[in-house]
Amino acid sequence: MGGQLLLASLAPRRRDLRGIIDWRTDELARLGVPISLNTYVTGPMLLELPWDVVIVATGGTPAAPRIPGAGLVDDTWDVLAGTRRLRGHVLVHDDHGGNQALDAVEALARGGATVEIATAERTLSPDVGSLTASGYFNALAENGVAVTVLRRLHGVARTGEGLEVELGVDGSGSVSAAPSMPSWPRRVPIRSRSSMTSCWTPRPTSAPSM
Numbered sequence: 001m002g003g004q005l006l007l008a009s010l011a012p013r014r015r016d017l018r019g020i021i022d023w024r025t026d027e028l029a030r031l032g033v034p035i036s037l038n039t040y041v042t043g044p045m046l047l048e049l050p051w052d053v054v055i056v057a058t059g060g061t062p063a064a065p066r067i068p069g070a071g072l073v074d075d076t077w078d079v080l081a082g083t084r085r086l087r088g089h090v091l092v093h094d095d096h097g098g099n100q101a102l103d104a105v106e107a108l109a110r111g112g113a114t115v116e117i118a119t120a121e122r123t124l125s126p127d128v129g130s131l132t133a134s135g136y137f138n139a140l141a142e143n144g145v146a147v148t149v150l151r152r153l154h155g156v157a158r159t160g161e162g163l164e165v166e167l168g169v170d171g172s173g174s175v176s177a178a179p180s181m182p183s184w185p186r187r188v189p190i191r192s193r194s195s196m197t198s199c200w201t202p203r204p205t206s207a208p209s210m
Helices: 002-008 014-029 043-048 076-081 099-110 128-141
Strands: 089-094 114-119 146-148 152-159 160-167 186-189 197-202
Touching: 002 043, 002 076, 002 099, 014 099, 014 128, 076 186, 099 128, 099 186, 186 197
Parallel strands: 089 114, 089 197, 114 146
Antiparallel strands: 152 160, 160 186
């Protein structure tokens, strides 16, 4: 139970979100609402019982970036869930502006990765309030996380040395490129054990974000 709220609550700074899940679960029990977990619902199954109304609330799934090489990119949902444990140099591109990328950066840094966060915005995570953001930013500084603003992810390609990321500037038509971080202009090599892995903060395809 909990969906994206449960995933978000795995981040240490957002553990309090678990209280929402617990309260809602308690309310369902109080109201006598039966819950069936690990159950795949099919059309014939729905027709077997005399429902008056059927509501489809399946939640969201990560939306892959619409860029060349999207299949080479990991998403932050897997990072937060612990199903992807990335090592080496990791570039996190934030296309959301909320807590998600910052939570992923902290998780990666705690796991021993060398992390950089990039965003197309002119400031980092503009949707995060100043009081909450200060804790994140202190953690970024303590872990030596590099911050790059005004750069959007344009593509990912595999090279002989690993993967390479193209970062561009909105409205300019230019793409930055270089062999290593953090100097500019740049094209960032990623996902070889000695270089970088790309990590994407996705927008959900069909449900509100965490």
